[in-house]
Amino acid sequence: xxxxxxxxxxxxxxxxxxxxxxxxxxxxxxxxxxxxxxxxxxxxxxxxxxxxxxxxxxxxxxxxxxxxxxxxxxxxxxxxxxxxxxxxxxxxxxxxxxxxxxxxxxxxxxxxxxxxxxxxxxxxxxxxxxxxxxxxxxxxxxxxxxxxxxxxxxxxxxxxxxxxxxxxxxxxxxxxxxxxxxxxxxxxxxxxxxxxxxxxxxxxxxxxxxxxxxxxxxxxxxxxxxxxxxxxxxxxxxxxxxxxxxxxxxxxxxxxxxxxxxxxxxxxxxxxxxxxxxxxxxxxxxxxxxxx
Numbered sequence: 001x002x003x004x005x006x007x008x009x010x011x012x013x014x015x016x017x018x019x020x021x022x023x024x025x026x027x028x029x030x031x032x033x034x035x036x037x038x039x040x041x042x043x044x045x046x047x048x049x050x051x052x053x054x055x056x057x058x059x060x061x062x063x064x065x066x067x068x069x070x071x072x073x074x075x076x077x078x079x080x081x082x083x084x085x086x087x088x089x090x091x092x093x094x095x096x097x098x099x100x101x102x103x104x105x106x107x108x109x110x111x112x113x114x115x116x117x118x119x120x121x122x123x124x125x126x127x128x129x130x131x132x133x134x135x136x137x138x139x140x141x142x143x144x145x146x147x148x149x150x151x152x153x154x155x156x157x158x159x160x161x162x163x164x165x166x167x168x169x170x171x172x173x174x175x176x177x178x179x180x181x182x183x184x185x186x187x188x189x190x191x192x193x194x195x196x197x198x199x200x201x202x203x204x205x206x207x208x209x210x211x212x213x214x215x216x217x218x219x220x221x222x223x224x225x226x227x228x229x230x231x232x233x234x235x236x237x238x239x240x241x242x243x244x245x246x247x248x249x250x251x252x253x254x255x256x257x258x259x260x261x262x263x264x265x266x267x268x269x270x271x272x273x274x275x276x277x278x279x280x281x282x283x284x285x286x287x288x289x290x291x292x
Contacts, residue, residue: 001171002087003093004094005097006098007094011056011095011097015173028053029054029056029151034075035192037059037283038191042280047151051149052148054093057086057095058141059095059096059098060268062134064109064112067128067129070127071193075192076192076193113134121257123158134162134163135166138163142172147174149174149175151177154181163176174223181284183209187206187210189208189282193281204243205282208238209284212235212284212285214237216286225259226262231271234249247281249271252269253261254269266292269290270287270288271287
């Protein structure tokens with residue numbers, strides 16, 4: 001049986017009953033989402049289902065992580081379809097709070113969670129309030145659900161690393177589990193925002209993945225390690241694509257998320273890209289490690 005709950009008290013009470021049903025405490029896996037679920041979300045739920053006795057999914061479009069003139073009001077929503085997918089995958093609890101449930105009736109939120117340094121580059125540079133909003137809502141959700149494991153897709157590369165740091169620094173008793181990017185057959189990373197794309201834009205959006213694959217080949221096969229040169233070549237390619245406006249293309253240290261000048265052997269590196277295809281902002285990335 002799947003429980004759909006909106007109130008924090010109901011979520012906690014239902015979870016307590018499921019967690020302590022029997023002689024032992026059951027492990028709880030948690031998948032926080034903003035809804036409009038797709039195969040990428042399904043892969044997170046399936047991973048949680050395989051590793052835990054109780055699975056919780058939250059569906060909440062979090063206003064704190066949207067800046068002015070971003071797509072909060074038009075963000076795609078389809079709760080009934082989301083619930084059907086969750087039920088099909090064996091989710092135990094779906095938590096669907098309102099904004100008032102999460103943040104109260106006041107127009108401003110007085111408490112926010114900020115992780116320093118890791119949010120200075122990549123998406124944090126162009127979306128300065130975004131990760132404070134993500135950390136604030138996730139800290140609240142973690143306090144409500146008290147999961148053993150929380151599952152996040154690697155497409156949001158900066159997000160899960162920041163949340164891992166927050167969990168460590170605030171002594172949350174849970175593990176952040178990053179899961180592989182799920183892609184269409186042609187390589188496009190799945191995203192709820194793909195729903196905004198026209199068929200022509202959908203084809204154009206493939207340049208994000210194609211650029212990453214090309215950079216990966218240059219590094220791993222042709223052993224080109226000069227980061228600025230690699231980026232310059234890729235940016236030139238992207239600039240020729242009609243209807244694409246680059247936000248960033250960065251090669252950063254996998255741990256600090258700071259830009260690097262040169263890719264060194266046996267060090268983990270993240271190549272990340274964000275671009276507007278038409279009016280839709282998309283992100284993608286690849287993790288690489290050069291062996292000696």
